[in-house]
Amino acid sequence: EAGVAQSPRYKIIEKRQSVAFWCNPISGHATLYWYQQILGQGPKLLIQFQNNGVVDDSQLPKDRFSAERLKGVDSTLKIQPAKLEDSAVYLCASSLGVGVTGNEQFFGPGTRLTVL
Amino acid sequence: AQTVTQSQPEMSVQEAETVTLSCTYDTSESDYYLFWYKQPPSRQMILVIRQEAYKQQNATENRFSVNFQKAAKSFSLKISDSQLGDAAMYFCAYLGAGNQFYFGTGTSLTVIP
Secondary structure, eight states, rough: OOOOOEEEEEEEEEETEEEEEEEEOOOOOOOEEEEEHHHHHHHHOEEETTTTTTEEEETSOTTEEEEEEEGGEEEEEESSOOOOGGEEEEEEEEEOSSSTTOOOOOOOOEEEEEEO | OOEEEEEOSSEEEESSSSSSEEOOOEESSSOOOOEEEETTTOOOOOOEEEEEEEEEEEOEETEEEEEETTTTEEEEEEEEOOGGGGGEEEEEEEEEETEEEEEEEEEEEEEEE
């Protein structure tokens, strides 16, 4: 079974530039999550999708961050414009969303973003 | 919002020995899930063990077991017969009715050969 795929793995940009991350969840997983993990901290949920609808985006800085999940499969997370404090690893995770083990999240390798 | 606290930023254990990682959480809910995730240096997080709050029996997965104390809101992870491959960041996580995961700040585990 293929895992959660993310690209790129690393990205370096200057502040005020734009950047986009891509995530392909495990096939059949209805729920998709984007997390921000700042160095030395635990992951913080940015947005959660159920199929192609947003379940929770309460911690997404909507003035600069946006995310979409077209057709309920792949998802992109965009930052425009980036700030220095956006430097972090961005993790994508997916889960079945139903059943006894439906809440187990499977994580991708993450994208490490450095904003200079 | 629920909070998850891991009070040990770093821990070390001798290979083949046992180590316990601590986690406490704050919630007013009665039904929830607790998880321990492992994040090796490659950064891909994997699930170690899961506990449903309504189950009194502590979860066990091979060398990994938990001590779940619901009244004390404590959820510690015990790793027995530690192996070099156990070295990683370990995160405790809470999932409640709001269906949002809350992660602790993590414990970095070093395994000494």
